[in-house]
Amino acid sequence: MSLPVVLVHGLRTSRTMWRAQVETLERVGRRAVAVDLPGHGSRIDEPFTLDAAVDTITAAIDEVGGRAFVVGLSLGGYVAIRHAARHPDQVAGLLAASCSTRPHRLLLSGWSVGAHGIARLPDRGAGLNQFLVDRVLPAEGAADVGAGGFALDATSQVLREMTVATPVADLARVEAPVWLVNGAFDHFRGEERRFLAACRDGRLVVVPRATHLVSLVQPARFGRVMLEALDEVEQRERARVAGSAGGSRS
Secondary structure, eight states, X not given: OOOOEEEEOOTTOOGGGGHHHHHHHHHTTOOEEEEOOTTSXXXXXXXXXXXHHHHHHHHHHHHTTSOEEEXXXXXXXXXXXXXXXXXXXXXXXXXXXXXXXXOOHHHHHHHHHHHHHHHTSTTTTHHHHHHHHHHHSOHHHHXXXXXXXXXXXXXXXXXXXXXXXXXXXXHTTOOSOEEEEEETTOTXXXXXHHHHHHOSSEEEEEETTOOSSHHHHSHHHHHXXXXXXXXXXXXXXXXXXXXXXXXXXX
């Protein structure tokens, strides 16, 4: 059984950030679909809401057959957790990267103040954003993340929506196996043990020498973790299908 993989990007980026992972998956014969969330990439003119973001994953999985392995990073990880809690039949496995901190209101408020200040710059923060991308990412990662453009105006909407996100409670409802994957130097891994404890069937992977954008900073290591998780999920799926078939014959 070969499961399709749906990949969900982070804040201000787009589906192009997953180029290396899509290539990795296609080399081993897996179908990979990277989506654009509302307010990002090809959908930059749409308003971002958590419900619409969850619907994006739902629609993508429907298009690839109704069940998939879902990979999300940062904002995409939070959305993927929310989706898996609400649509368990669609999710065979979940890899949630760089999203192991609860979106506390104080944190969101401080971030929102900074975002408003940056948005008032003459270029709406485009220069600062590009400077940071060039500083923290290898050349290929910077090219991939920039290929779909940057959603500079999405931050305020996303932060407002994240005030109602409940990732820890959602993880407790996720029936599928979960991989929490964080870079060793990720500022969003502060509550990874709490997140792991919330999982019914979870495991934690910390990628050495990686920061928040772990899939872009360490694409080969991230790819190995992703493929190992996918292999385990597919083994479980085969056992599940075999068990269902055996039960239907009895």
